[in-house]
Amino acid sequence: MKSKEEISILSDNELIVKIVKTNDTHLFAILYDRYVGVVYNKCYGFASSKEEAQDLTHDVFIKLFVKLRTFKGTAKFSTWLYSFTYNFCVNYVSRNNYKKNEKNFEGELSDDSERTDSSDESIYNMKSDTLKKALERIDPNEKMILLLKYQDDFSIKEIQEAMDIGESAVKMRLKRAKEKLISVYKNLK
Numbered sequence: 001m002k003s004k005e006e007i008s009i010l011s012d013n014e015l016i017v018k019i020v021k022t023n024d025t026h027l028f029a030i031l032y033d034r035y036v037g038v039v040y041n042k043c044y045g046f047a048s049s050k051e052e053a054q055d056l057t058h059d060v061f062i063k064l065f066v067k068l069r070t071f072k073g074t075a076k077f078s079t080w081l082y083s084f085t086y087n088f089c090v091n092y093v094s095r096n097n098y099k100k101n102e103k104n105f106e107g108e109l110s111d112d113s114e115r116t117d118s119s120d121e122s123i124y125n126m127k128s129d130t131l132k133k134a135l136e137r138i139d140p141n142e143k144m145i146l147l148l149k150y151q152d153d154f155s156i157k158e159i160q161e162a163m164d165i166g167e168s169a170v171k172m173r174l175k176r177a178k179e180k181l182i183s184v185y186k187n188l189k
Contacts, residue, residue, distance in 0.1 A: 012077035020069045028065055035078070036061070039085050045147050046089040046140075060088050075161050082152065083162040090140040134185040142177035149174060 008030055010018070019027045036057065043056035064084060071080055135143050148154040148162060159170045 042085045086144045090144050093140040130188050137184050138180050145173050146177050
């Protein structure tokens with residue numbers, strides 16, 4: 001058996017191979033320590049409180065331990081984990097909040113034929129409190145792609161890898177999500 005220091009310097013891929021082979025929770029704790037902060041921050045973007053973000057983080061890691069053997073190593077583990085976390089959070093939000101928000105949202109879109117400015121600059125100029133409310137009111141999948149792009153600063157290629165979709169699909173989803181977010185934001189002001 002390797003020493004604790006030798007194990008802690010293993011690459012993510014080497015560590016995952018050992019975890020999958022042995023189901024060793026002590027090895028998994030090393031992986032947990034490496035990524036708990038990042039996962040918490042991603043979960044906090046979907047949660048309504050710090051406690052809910054902590055619960056989501058805990059749930060992500062429980063599910064991750066079970067699903068770790070599905071990691072194929074074709075992308076960086078961190079990219080795969082981001083995708084895993086976002087998908088988990090999107091599913092959580094969809095189950096618990098989307099139906100409620102959809103009902104609240106139905107009558108709020110204006111019917112004006114104003115062209116929505118979906119430039120990056122308009123996203124960056126939004127006030128954070130109103131932006132958070134607007135993000136809660138759009139589809140969780142739209143929220144996910146926007147957070148990948150603007151919070152995590154993923155490139156189109158990285159989003160493509162994380163979501164396992166084509167480049168043109170990423171660009172179109174980003175454009176639609178920005179337009180929806182901006183429209184909802186304008187109605188909240």
